[in-house]
Amino acid sequence: MFIGRKKELQDLEKLMKSKRFEMPVIYGRRRIGKTRLIREFVKDKRAIFFTATQAKPVDNLEQLAKAINALDGTIKVRGELSNFQQGFEVIADID
Numbered sequence: 211m212f213i214g215r216k217k218e219l220q221d222l223e224k225l226m227k228s229k230r231f232e233m234p235v236i237y238g239r240r241r242i243g244k245t246r247l248i249r250e251f252v253k254d255k256r257a258i259f260f261t262a263t264q265a266k267p268v269d270n271l272e273q274l275a276k277a278i279n280a281l282d283g284t285i286k287v288r289g290e291l292s293n294f295q296q297g298f299e300v301i302a303d304i305d
Contacts, residue, residue: 246263
């Protein structure tokens with residue numbers, strides 16, 4: 211159940227439909243639902259959701275590759291990503 215974030219979801223929807231490049235910054239105290247808000251927003255959209263962790267870069271690159279591959283089944287990262295620049299280039303090439 212997701213309650214009480216209707217305004218925030220509407221704001222994000224408005225930004226997404228904008229014809230301009232926009233990047234919302236979502237910040238706040240710990241444990242108030244920032245990640246849940248983003249997950250709820252992207253659940254019915256074609257989006258890549260990836261959260262880096264304090265792990266080895268190779269582990270984060272593996273998770274990023276999985277997030278890219280999970281997009282909709284049409285994008286496949288061949289082999290492993292060697293760095294984040296390569297991952298961002300793959301994302302930039304997605305139609």
